[in-house]
Amino acid sequence: VQLQASGGGLVQTGGSLRLSCTASGGTFNNYAMAWFRQAPGKEREFVATISGSGSSTFYTGSVKARFTISRDNTKNTMYLQMNSLKPEDTAVYYCAAKSGPILSPSMRRRSSENEYDWWGQGTQVTVSS
Secondary structure (H helix, E strand, O other), X not given: OEEEEEOXXXXXXXXXXXXXXXXXXXXXXXXXXXXXXXOOOOOOEEEEEEOOOOOOEEEOOOOOOOEEEEEEOOOOEEEEEEOOOOHHHOEEEEEEEEEEOOOXXXXXXXXXXXXXXXEOOOEEEEEEO
């Protein structure tokens, strides 16, 4: 499975961006997908995940009210709509996929990098104050 993330850029505080992640090389709805991010000098952290059908989603607390993860299985594409952006959202955003469409019942596992088998190259999001 190959993943290609796009849609990053520079935006002011309070602005919005929509990231996309397009997959190739597999049956898209067989994979649960996720977004992670890595800020300068910090470890990569979980942002959100979505099941293969799109019916289940899970977010980290700091983005839950502002970001929306979705997917269009007809286009082999996952999205992250980011609203009310803050400077602390500045990071490289990575998309990831796991074999199997169902989210782990364990919140710890579904938010762990180790749960995911394939990774995209990352797209830079910069939020200016």
